[in-house]
Amino acid sequence: MAATEEPRVWPQMDVLQPTPSELWPSSDNPDLLEINIGPNHPSTHGVLRVVTTLDGEVVVGLKCEVGYVHTGIEKNIEQKTYWKAIPYVPRMDYLSFFSGETAFCMATEKALELEVPRRAEWIRVLFQELARVHSHLVFLGTGSVDLGGIALLFYCFRARDEVLDLFEMACGARMHPRYCQVGGVAEDLPKGFDRRCREVIAFMRDQFDQYDELIGANPIWLQRTKGIGILTPEFAIKMGMTGPNLRASGVPYDLRSANGGYGAYRELGYTPVVEQGGDVHARFRVRIEEMRASIDLIEQVLDGLPEGPTITDDRKVALPPRHELHTSMESLIHHFKLVTEGFEVPAGEVYAPIESARGEFGFHLIADGGAKPWRVRLRSPSLVLLQSFAKLCEGVYLADLIAILASIDPVLGDVDR
Amino acid sequence: MNDLLQISGPTWGEPDTAAADRIEAALGADAIERRVEHRGELTLDLPLDRYIEVCTYLRDQEGYDLLSDVTVVDYLGYAGEVAGYWGGDGRDINRDSHSGKRAIPEPAGPKRFGVSATFAKVMTVTDGNHRRLRVRVWVEDGESVPSLVPVYPSADFHEREAFDMLGIDFAGHPNLRRILMPEDWGGHPQRKDYPIGGEPVQFSDEV
Numbered sequence: 158m159a160a161t162e163e164p165r166v167w168p169q170m171d172v173l174q175p176t177p178s179e180l181w182p183s184s185d186n187p188d189l190l191e192i193n194i195g196p197n198h199p200s201t202h203g204v205l206r207v208v209t210t211l212d213g214e215v216v217v218g219l220k221c222e223v224g225y226v227h228t229g230i231e232k233n234i235e236q237k238t239y240w241k242a243i244p245y246v247p248r249m250d251y252l253s254f255f256s257g258e259t260a261f262c263m264a265t266e267k268a269l270e271l272e273v274p275r276r277a278e279w280i281r282v283l284f285q286e287l288a289r290v291h292s293h294l295v296f297l298g299t300g301s302v303d304l305g306g307i308a309l310l311f312y313c314f315r316a317r318d319e320v321l322d323l324f325e326m327a328c329g330a331r332m333h334p335r336y337c338q339v340g341g342v343a344e345d346l347p348k349g350f351d352r353r354c355r356e357v358i359a360f361m362r363d364q365f366d367q368y369d370e371l372i373g374a375n376p377i378w379l380q381r382t383k384g385i386g387i388l389t390p391e392f393a394i395k396m397g398m399t400g401p402n403l404r405a406s407g408v409p410y411d412l413r414s415a416n417g418g419y420g421a422y423r424e425l426g427y428t429p430v431v432e433q434g435g436d437v438h439a440r441f442r443v444r445i446e447e448m449r450a451s452i453d454l455i456e457q458v459l460d461g462l463p464e465g466p467t468i469t470d471d472r473k474v475a476l477p478p479r480h481e482l483h484t485s486m487e488s489l490i491h492h493f494k495l496v497t498e499g500f501e502v503p504a505g506e507v508y509a510p511i512e513s514a515r516g517e518f519g520f521h522l523i524a525d526g527g528a529k530p531w532r533v534r535l536r537s538p539s540l541v542l543l544q545s546f547a548k549l550c551e552g553v554y555l556a557d558l559i560a561i562l563a564s565i566d567p568v569l570g571d572v573d574r
Numbered sequence: 575m576n577d578l579l580q581i582s583g584p585t586w587g588e589p590d591t592a593a594a595d596r597i598e599a600a601l602g603a604d605a606i607e608r609r610v611e612h613r614g615e616l617t618l619d620l621p622l623d624r625y626i627e628v629c630t631y632l633r634d635q636e637g638y639d640l641l642s643d644v645t646v647v648d649y650l651g652y653a654g655e656v657a658g659y660w661g662g663d664g665r666d667i668n669r670d671s672h673s674g675k676r677a678i679p680e681p682a683g684p685k686r687f688g689v690s691a692t693f694a695k696v697m698t699v700t701d702g703n704h705r706r707l708r709v710r711v712w713v714e715d716g717e718s719v720p721s722l723v724p725v726y727p728s729a730d731f732h733e734r735e736a737f738d739m740l741g742i743d744f745a746g747h748p749n750l751r752r753i754l755m756p757e758d759w760g761g762h763p764q765r766k767d768y769p770i771g772g773e774p775v776q777f778s779d780e781v
Contacts, residue, residue: 176729176749224754231739232764263584267613269606274598395638397728403696410696412584415704502677505612508692508708509584510642521645521692525652526679532764534645536692544731574755 165407165433166251168393170548177396182210182218189217196225200303200559201487203569205543208564212555219547223540227573231533238528239265240339245420247333249537250571252295253294255288255324257511258337263419264509264520265339276459276465277341278421283354283458284324285450285511286337290361291320292514293444293451294402297368299440304381309371312501315504316364319357326350333334339500340475342466343553351459358459361452368445379503382438385419386549389435396545400516402565405443406435412512425457437557440564499528508536515539515566539571587705589616593636597628600635615689617708619683625711626720629691633725637698638707641722644732646740647688650766679694685712687742689719689731718743721750739764 170302175178194200194207201207202316204225210218221353230249246261247254259281266273298313321331327346328336336343372378388398390406403410411429413422430446432439468475476495477488504526511517519536542565550558589611597618602703605628608619620628632638682688690710695703713719721744722729733744734753739763744750752759756776761768 172727176730177723178730180747221597224752227754229763235771270613325632358647381654390697395727397641397726399640408697410704416585416587438647506617506647507613507615508586508643508706510694511584519643519692521643523647530650531652532645532647534643534644534647540735541728544728563621 167389167391167435170389172392172395173548173551178217178528178547179220180216181220181503182212182548184217186212188212190569191218194558196222200562201300201569202563202567203572205567205569205572207558207560209555210288210290211555216550216553216555216558218503219550219558221543221546221570223543225573226569229573231535234533235530239502239530240499241532242533243339244333244335246535247335247569249535249574250292250513250518250539250568252292252568253330253514254333255284255337256511258335259285259315259420260511260513260520262337262339262510263511264507265502266521267507267509268505268522268524269339269474269500271340271471272427272471273341273420273469275421275463276345277467277469279458279462280346280467281344282421282425283455283462284327284334284342286458287320287323287455288447289514290451293448294347296444296514296566298443298561301372301378301565302561302564304378304562306372306375306378306384309368310395312367316361319360320515323350323354323357326353336467338475341466342470343468345467354455354459358452359442361448365452372441380440381560382441382523382564383434383436383558385437385557386553386564387436388432389547391549393545396548397541398516399541399543400419400512400514400541401443401447401515402440402516403449404429404440405432405439407431407433412510412517415426419442421458425454425461437560437564440566441549444566501526501528502530510536513538515571516543535574537571539567539569542567543572551556586615587703589614590636590705590707591616593616593632593705593707596636597631600626601631604749607722615706615708617710619710619712621715622711622717622735625709626725628709628724628743629693629725630724632693632707636707637695638693639698640694640696641691641726641732642706643692644695644736645690645692646736646742646764647682647690648686648740648764648766649682649688650686652708653679674762683710683712685714685717687713687715687740689736691722691726713742715741716743718745719746723747733765741765744763748754 173297181467190211192209196204196206206222207222229246246257292558294317296311298310301309324334325331386440388406393403393406409431413427430450432443474490481488502524505522508521510517516538521534523532525531549561605624606618610617688710690708692708694706736742737750738752738754
């Protein structure tokens with residue numbers, strides 16, 4: 158790299174008019190062709206309907222229709238006590254499932270002003286990073302299929318299975334583990350987890366190098382991705398983009414390091430991964446590099462995992478250990494009260510944003526002093542990501558539209574909730 | 575024991591009371607009705623007619639460049655006796671126990687709906703402190719809120735969702751139509767008076 162680097166000049170990007178998130182064709186040329194991509198289409202990564210207007214092969218109009226997998230999670234959580242609401246959350250963003258659980262638990266802990274054992278925080282970081290690796294692996298695999306490279310899918314899904322095995326080892330479930338609890342994590346790491354996890358780390362590092370070789374020097378890949386769908390930092394911020402897509406445009410904003418981070422990231426220290434291109438290629442690159450950084454973080458956690466309890470000893474919030482139920486009347490009462498009635502959270506509203514695999518995942522929790530949330534609002538990153546999709550596709554070829562959609566990586570469960 | 579514990583939540587930085595003071599200095603003391611601080615999060619309640627003015631000031635002068643969220647909360651029955659518990663069917667299940675509310679909360683605001691927007695500083699940060707700030711306006715059913723889209727374009731989907739789910743009318747929104755529910759859906763599902771269960775099952779008409 159040159160010692161004095163010229164500051165990059167970004168192209169001008171204006172917000173679409175009249176609507177920021179839809180591209181309306183400017184002419185009423187009768188030869189324009191309107192086609193539906195989706196709702197059931199392999200490259201929409203879920204059920205997304207993209208109504209595209211084509212002039213020849215060039216996109217001149219685009220709007221996204223979402224809501225096909227809307228399941229009313231926000232409304233459902235209002236009917237559940239806090240700790241029974243946890244399983245709903247990972248089902249939104251089903252690729253980085255653990256981030257959702259953690260966000261909900263952290264929001265509840267913030268509202269309760271509850272202290273969490275250090276070991277639990279470190280374990281949460283471990284699994285958040287594993288979920289991030291899992292999400293990015295699926296992104297890379299399916300993204301490469303969208304661009305015509307089948308091989309990478311099988312590599313990525315094999316590696317993804319190793320991650321899911323680790324989840325299974327720790328909590329019995331491969332996806333949607335419900336491992337995070339308000340006040341800590343459900344159980345301590347099992348015996349042999351450390352050794353297995355280190356094996357996976359070594360395996361992953363080797364895999365990432367292979368991915369680099371598979372796509373990094375592939376001229377077809379580079380032609381399909383370089384200079385396509387350039388997203389300028391100003392436009393990204395205007396449209397509310399966060400996460401890897403923003404960092405691919407050169408903005409080092411990562412909630413794991415902003416304001417010192419949250420949870421155990423405060424102790425671990427993390428430097429955001431940044432790419433400068435802002436195009437599809439940079440968005441793929443930033444995720445591969447982020448997986449490397451995540452693996453480093455996981456190793457850091459395994460090396461420095463503090464001893465101690467894994468869940469708070471506040472019996473009004475966390476279930477007592479199983480063995481105490483046989484000997485202690487008090488524990489039995491606490492267990493019964495928690496399971497039947499839950500715990501109360503003081504009235505007030507909190508917003509706890511954490512960094513999921515696709516950006517700022519925020520939990521806006523409005524408590525009324527009772528055992529159920531009055532209202533929760535899930536600020537899902539994917540819904541916001543889709544807003545800039547129309548602008549990115551202005552004037553590109555239809556095949557590049559697929560590449561751009563793959564590169565911004567929305568999860569439709571997260572969009573629709 | 576204490577070295578084993580820590581407060582874990584993501585922080586908002588220091589509550590940005592200085593920004594609130596500057597808003598009052600620049601736009602007049604009546605630009606902010608009330609300041610609410612809870613768990614280190616500062617919320618400014620604004621009069622409805624100053625909403626856009628204050629948000630524009632926050633964007634241009636205070637450097638809040640990211641609109642991270644727009645939340646609408648329906649406070650119907652919030653400070654009431656049973657307040658929606660057990661489906662809100664009117665049963666007063668012994669309020670003194672855990673399952674009822676031990677204490678009836680203070681009313682959250684003067685009107686039924688609270689429309690709040692949460693801002694964050696991303697690119698304008700100079701002191702390494704990515705602060706956040708929330709502003710909120712209050713409306714009754716049927717009142718309209720000025721749309722944030724001209725100021726923050728990313729409010730587009732958020733406001734469409736708020737319209738869809740809670741029936742808030744955002745005046746000046748260029749494309750205010752349902753986003754998650756079907757176009758012909760009746761009612762707004764996230765309202766507190768919208769029933770849970772009992773709605774007709776879709777696509778089950780006689781064929």
